[in-house]
Amino acid sequence: MARVAMEAGKMGPLSMPLTLWRPFSGTWLEGAALVGGVILWEALGWLLAMPWLPPFSKIIGALNQFIQSGVILGNVASSLQGLAIGFGISLIVGLLVGALMGRYRRVEKALDIYVNAFLISPAMIFAPIFFAIFGLSGAVRIAVVIMYSVFVIIMNTATAIRTVDPALVEMASSFGANERQIFLRVLLPASLPLIFAGIRLGMGRAVKGMINGEMLIAMVGLGALAQRYGSQFEASKVFAIAMVVLIIALVCDWIVQTVENRLTSWVD
Amino acid sequence: MIQIRGLSKEFLGRDGAGTGVLAIDSLNFEVRDNEFLTVIGPSGCGKTTLLRIIAGLIPFDDGEVRIDDVPVTGPGPDRAVVFQNFALMPWADVLTNVAFGLEIRGTAKAECEGTAMRLVRLVGLEGFERRLPKELSGGMQQRVGLARALAVNPRILLMDEPFGALDEQTRRLLQEQLLRIWDQERKTVIFITHSMEEAVLLGDRVMLMTPRPGRVKEIIDVPLKRPRGQETEKSTTFVEIKEYLWENLRSMQVLDQRGEA
Numbered sequence: 111m112a113r114v115a116m117e118a119g120k121m122g123p124l125s126m127p128l129t130l131w132r133p134f135s136g137t138w139l140e141g142a143a144l145v146g147g148v149i150l151w152e153a154l155g156w157l158l159a160m161p162w163l164p165p166f167s168k169i170i171g172a173l174n175q176f177i178q179s180g181v182i183l184g185n186v187a188s189s190l191q192g193l194a195i196g197f198g199i200s201l202i203v204g205l206l207v208g209a210l211m212g213r214y215r216r217v218e219k220a221l222d223i224y225v226n227a228f229l230i231s232p233a234m235i236f237a238p239i240f241f242a243i244f245g246l247s248g249a250v251r252i253a254v255v256i257m258y259s260v261f262v263i264i265m266n267t268a269t270a271i272r273t274v275d276p277a278l279v280e281m282a283s284s285f286g287a288n289e290r291q292i293f294l295r296v297l298l299p300a301s302l303p304l305i306f307a308g309i310r311l312g313m314g315r316a317v318k319g320m321i322n323g324e325m326l327i328a329m330v331g332l333g334a335l336a337q338r339y340g341s342q343f344e345a346s347k348v349f350a351i352a353m354v355v356l357i358i359a360l361v362c363d364w365i366v367q368t369v370e371n372r373l374t375s376w377v378d
Numbered sequence: 379m380i381q382i383r384g385l386s387k388e389f390l391g392r393d394g395a396g397t398g399v400l401a402i403d404s405l406n407f408e409v410r411d412n413e414f415l416t417v418i419g420p421s422g423c424g425k426t427t428l429l430r431i432i433a434g435l436i437p438f439d440d441g442e443v444r445i446d447d448v449p450v451t452g453p454g455p456d457r458a459v460v461f462q463n464f465a466l467m468p469w470a471d472v473l474t475n476v477a478f479g480l481e482i483r484g485t486a487k488a489e490c491e492g493t494a495m496r497l498v499r500l501v502g503l504e505g506f507e508r509r510l511p512k513e514l515s516g517g518m519q520q521r522v523g524l525a526r527a528l529a530v531n532p533r534i535l536l537m538d539e540p541f542g543a544l545d546e547q548t549r550r551l552l553q554e555q556l557l558r559i560w561d562q563e564r565k566t567v568i569f570i571t572h573s574m575e576e577a578v579l580l581g582d583r584v585m586l587m588t589p590r591p592g593r594v595k596e597i598i599d600v601p602l603k604r605p606r607g608q609e610t611e612k613s614t615t616f617v618e619i620k621e622y623l624w625e626n627l628r629s630m631q632v633l634d635q636r637g638e639a
Binding site: 275277278280281282283284285286287291295296299300302374376377378 | 430433434435452453454455457458459461463465467468469470478479481482483510512530
């Protein structure tokens with residue numbers, strides 16, 4: 111027994127860096143930065159005792175309370191529903207319009223200025239208009255999510271399709287490929303990496319749109335919750351909601367990235 | 379037989395009208411069945427344009443292009459192109475790239491795979507079927523390009539400076555391989571090149587073109603016996619034709635430089 115323990119003890123420090131430690135060494139600094147940030151936050155929270163900067167532990171407490179009371183779950187579900195519908199529509203419209211713009215010069219010429227204008231302009235400027243059209247329904251939130259996310263997807267998809275190596279299209283034509291075959295067999299796979307970059311940007315913007323829409327017009331879901339506690343100066347609760355939003359954003363991004371990695375593993 | 383009569387092609391200016399460049403000016407020539415025709419000329423002589431017109435990839439302004447008396451109006455199953463920069467799909471493995479032309483033409487999947495496998499073997503890429511293009515050397519990539527063109531079993535093979543992007547040693551190996559394959563599977567070949575050795579080594583005839591506008595200067599017979607190889611390049615005929623090409627190309631280059639000064 112003792113010998114085994116000794117040998118294990120000898121082996122431990124040697125084998126650890128080789129097998130276990132190495133995969134983590136890349137994320138080591140990130141982890142340290144995260145832990146350091148939390149410690150700093152906690153310390154500043156107690157030291158400064160400002161109402162707008164509650165210690166981190168209090169935020170976790172508020173989060174825990176939210177979960178226990180079940181108030182967060184319903185709101186998360188409501189928010190996610192708006193996000194899913196809005197982003198789903200953005201994805202379909204964005205890919206379709208983007209593909210047409212990328213492939214056909216005339217469509218691009220006709221739509222480019224509008225897509226650019228909407229991409230640059232702050233979506234919430236149109237809040238009153240959405241309000242006028244949809245009233246206080248959930249459709250407002252969906253409209254805002256679309257407004258936030260669709261244009262970047264259109265833009266990236268159009269650029270992706272337009273910049274596909276013309277030699278590949280010519281190659282396909284030389285074998286007699288028709289427009290549909292060129293699109294499905296060449297243009298689409300070739301532009302997937304750039305299209306996915308747009309989808310990821312769009313996803314991030316969709317989460318922002320969801321919260322902004324909920325806070326400023328729709329008054330539902332997580333945004334409405336944040337708005338309510340914000341007006342009551344309940345900083346720890348606001349931060350707790352912000353954390354939930356952050357987690358949603360990270361999970362959404364992770365999903366997109368996983369699909370992306372599956373489909374574009376050929377990229378260097 | 380490929381017949382080219384009075385073929386002209388003008389590239390329009392940026393504004394889409396007027397002051398265009400005459401890339402090809404009233405070409406006349408014929409390519410016999412199973413003939414290996416190499417085309418050589420300085421840059422700007424329209425040799426790539428000519429190839430793309432025969433492939434049916436771009437329209438032309440004047441004259442006619444006929445294959446067995448049928449006018450060319452677009453790409454067709456009787457022709458396949460090998461491209462200078464390979465034009466392989468980077469997301470698809472070797473087998474999928476080789477099978478691409480067959481799949482586009484609606485061949486059944488099992489047959490696609492079988493034919494593609496046979497051609498992968500023919501060009502000596504056995505064992506690399508599942509590799510991506512980026513994992514292959516330039517020479518191997520062009521062998522994929524050649525296999526893809528041969529897979530659709532065209533009667534006419536159009537090759538646009540296929541070995542131009544490769545280093546000297548790789549190029550020589552591929553020339554030998556191409557000649558071996560051409561010996562087994564006779565096809566009409568139009569082969570664009572800027573290498574005089576390559577033009578003489580491969581061609582039954584060498585078509586010499588002049589630049590701006592592209593015209594046929596001369597079509598030179600290459601009476602060297604086949605199979606050709608390293609020994610061929612030492613023969614007097616080979617050297618003479620090569621020298622003759624150089625004299626002509628040299629004077630064109632000199633004229634060209636004066637013209638631009």
